[in-house]
Amino acid sequence: MPPKNHSLIEGKHSADASVFNDMKDMSGKPQPEPQSHLRAEAQGFLDSMASDKNAHQALDRVGGMESRLRAISDEIEQSGTYTHTAEELQFGARLAWRNSNRCIGRHLWRSLEVRDLRTLHTEDDATDAITGALKRHLKDAFNGGRIKSIISVFAPRRPGSADAVRIDNHQLTRYAGFRLDDGRVLGDPDSLALTDACLAQGWKPSTQTPFTPLPWQFILEGQRTRIQEVFKEQPDLFQEVHLTHPEMSSFDALNLKWYAVPLLADMAMKIGGIVYPFAPFNGYYMGTEIGARNLADQHRYNVLPSVAKVMGLDDSSNRTLWRDRALVELNRAVLHSFDQAGVTVGDHHALGEQFEAFCKAEERKDRDVKGDWSWLSPPISASQTPQFHREFDNEVVQHTNFFYQHSNPKPTEKSSGCPFHL
Numbered sequence: 001m002p003p004k005n006h007s008l009i010e011g012k013h014s015a016d017a018s019v020f021n022d023m024k025d026m027s028g029k030p031q032p033e034p035q036s037h038l039r040a041e042a043q044g045f046l047d048s049m050a051s052d053k054n055a056h057q058a059l060d061r062v063g064g065m066e067s068r069l070r071a072i073s074d075e076i077e078q079s080g081t082y083t084h085t086a087e088e089l090q091f092g093a094r095l096a097w098r099n100s101n102r103c104i105g106r107h108l109w110r111s112l113e114v115r116d117l118r119t120l121h122t123e124d125d126a127t128d129a130i131t132g133a134l135k136r137h138l139k140d141a142f143n144g145g146r147i148k149s150i151i152s153v154f155a156p157r158r159p160g161s162a163d164a165v166r167i168d169n170h171q172l173t174r175y176a177g178f179r180l181d182d183g184r185v186l187g188d189p190d191s192l193a194l195t196d197a198c199l200a201q202g203w204k205p206s207t208q209t210p211f212t213p214l215p216w217q218f219i220l221e222g223q224r225t226r227i228q229e230v231f232k233e234q235p236d237l238f239q240e241v242h243l244t245h246p247e248m249s250s251f252d253a254l255n256l257k258w259y260a261v262p263l264l265a266d267m268a269m270k271i272g273g274i275v276y277p278f279a280p281f282n283g284y285y286m287g288t289e290i291g292a293r294n295l296a297d298q299h300r301y302n303v304l305p306s307v308a309k310v311m312g313l314d315d316s317s318n319r320t321l322w323r324d325r326a327l328v329e330l331n332r333a334v335l336h337s338f339d340q341a342g343v344t345v346g347d348h349h350a351l352g353e354q355f356e357a358f359c360k361a362e363e364r365k366d367r368d369v370k371g372d373w374s375w376l377s378p379p380i381s382a383s384q385t386p387q388f389h390r391e392f393d394n395e396v397v398q399h400t401n402f403f404y405q406h407s408n409p410k411p412t413e414k415s416s417g418c419p420f421h422l
């Protein structure tokens with residue numbers, strides 16, 4: 001059954017991804033000492049590792065739980081932090097995915113390829129090295145259309161230091177949003193602030209279109225570097241799918257497209273209490289993210305009125321359900337076009353069934369799947385998927401997960417106490 005509290009649904013309209021988590025409000029509870037808190041989160045993570053059928057072997061290799069915990073405690077005492085082994089990093093990143101309450105694609109968590117780039121920022125030309133690694137990530141993730149899930153993990157946060165690497169971009173591939181004189185936006189309104197910032201930093205896009213790729217803006221040790229115009233130099237890195245409709249040729253005139261790889265770059269990953277402020281990751285798209293949100297939301301591309309026009313629908317009243325009919329055809333176009341282009345895309349029915357199978361498999365292992373109902377139910381035809389008819393406990397596993405974080409890092413910044421942010 002759907003939750004009674006429908007204010008939950010609002011989150012879906014204000015946020016824009018299917019993988020995010022919220023953090024439970026911990027207000028009222030006295031905060032433990034930072035070091036003992038870190039130790040407790042390390043222990044929480046190691047417990048998950050110890051109970052995993054494969055990962056426990058990695059723990060055995062470093063002398064078992066007790067000995068690893070002792071080493072971690074000593075390191076925390078000396079330095080205020082601790083360092084993951086390569087195997088902890090790999091399992092931890094996968095577990096952070098499995099713990100993401102809002103993600104419907106979690107059944108794939110074990111297949112995540114984890115790239116250990118924790119020391120890349122120490123190279124002579126750090127910006128070049130980082131840009132190169134991210135280009136490789138994008139190319140390998142696209143993988144000729146058979147999209148592969150990858151995470152690139154950069155330096156962890158150190159107490160008292162500015163983050164070694166961060167990026168201003170929400171995703172590595174995304175469209176700019178240009179403010180027009182008449183107050184309208186050309187492109188993605190969600191990118192307005194970043195587009196303004198890039199232009200202020202000296203970005204000179206050769207053309208301004210509804211689909212102009214944004215450049216990358218890194219922040220190394222708190223300092224913004226030069227804008228990286230990766231896609232101007234290598235347009236083929238920005239893989240896109242042009243949208244056509246399986247029957248309606250008039251749909252082509254809308255000139256719609258979307259990019260192939262959703263690669264989130266501004267979330268923090270936490271493993272056993274250690275924060276990785278830059279750990280860009282990708283999966284593949286579920287069609288509705290594009291067809292029922294990015295292109296359809298009234299505060300995003302808002303294309304339904306144009307779709308209705310090419311379909312010849314009567315839009316004189318909401319009760320003709322012209323929006324609903326246009327929405328279905330737009331979503332058919334997204335799935336059809338990705339399929340034609342040979343680019344992986346999930347549909348909400350298949351992903352819904354796969355998620356249901358995942359829940360059942362986890363239950364058989366005595367693991368309770370946490371989830372955020374309002375995100376796991378797709379934005380169209382929700383009642384036709386199993387998630388809609390389930391209830392989920394939305395408690396967020398704190399020690400290992402993905403979190404929103406402040407977009408403008410300052411070395412001395414203190415947490416605002418917002419439950420959605422680290």
Ligand code: ARG
Pocket residue numbers: 016017018019262264282283284285286289290294
């Ligand atoms: N919803 C976001 C977008 O439309 C992407 C979030 C991640 N999605 C995913 N399938 N891994 O761009």
